[in-house]
Amino acid sequence: MAKDLVVPLAPNVWRIPLVRDLVNGFILRDDDGQVTLVDMGLSSSGPKVIAALGAIGAAPSDVTRLLLTHAHPDHAGGAAHVARETGRGFTVHHGDAAYAVEGSSPPRDRSFLLGRLVDRFSRPGRDFEPLTVEREMTDGEVLPIAGGLRVVHTPGHSPGHVSLLHEESRTLITGDAIFNVLGLRWPVKAFCTDFRMTQQTAHLLGELDYDVAAFTHGTELRDRPREAIRAFLGRHRPS
Numbered sequence: 001m002a003k004d005l006v007v008p009l010a011p012n013v014w015r016i017p018l019v020r021d022l023v024n025g026f027i028l029r030d031d032d033g034q035v036t037l038v039d040m041g042l043s044s045s046g047p048k049v050i051a052a053l054g055a056i057g058a059a060p061s062d063v064t065r066l067l068l069t070h071a072h073p074d075h076a077g078g079a080a081h082v083a084r085e086t087g088r089g090f091t092v093h094h095g096d097a098a099y100a101v102e103g104s105s106p107p108r109d110r111s112f113l114l115g116r117l118v119d120r121f122s123r124p125g126r127d128f129e130p131l132t133v134e135r136e137m138t139d140g141e142v143l144p145i146a147g148g149l150r151v152v153h154t155p156g157h158s159p160g161h162v163s164l165l166h167e168e169s170r171t172l173i174t175g176d177a178i179f180n181v182l183g184l185r186w187p188v189k190a191f192c193t194d195f196r197m198t199q200q201t202a203h204l205l206g207e208l209d210y211d212v213a214a215f216t217h218g219t220e221l222r223d224r225p226r227e228a229i230r231a232f233l234g235r236h237r238p239s
Ligand SMILES: [Zn+2]
Pocket: 070, 072, 157, 176
């Protein structure tokens, strides 16, 4: 059973498949047993995040930090449930913090019709339950999580979108900068705040060092992932 609830990525790092492999969260564990959760999926995903803790022998009381790569409803949807179960607040990049507090998505790219349509239906408190942000993370900062988790600000998909690099295990969490659903691909254009900027900042991921690339949407790459991401970026230069 535990096998279905979490996928080990590296020592002390797991992926939580929240909607099959299409929507993922992550767990990082410190040597002293403290647990950090990254992204909580859709509103229905909260209980799955909590169940995943049991699969690694941890309890909600072991959770000391909650992180979001960005404030979209398929990442922050289950967040309020997890916050209630663990009694913790969130660490979010400044660019998305106000949206997380409000329970709304950042604006969509209005150069696309779908972006304009979706924006029209976005309302504070309606995209996901409002959250408590207790700390803002900044670009380049190494958070004291599981031996060091580097924040790589990759705005575009949202203003405060971040990718996260666990330096000790050489595991990269791309966030929504790049998807790995039926191959590497860009996130849906219209759901980005600025799609062009998404393409530009994704190039930062080609410059980092890692042995595993994990995605919030799709399965991880374990075989020369940086080369695969560089090849993808090379084929898809911003226009
Ligand atoms: Zn997103």
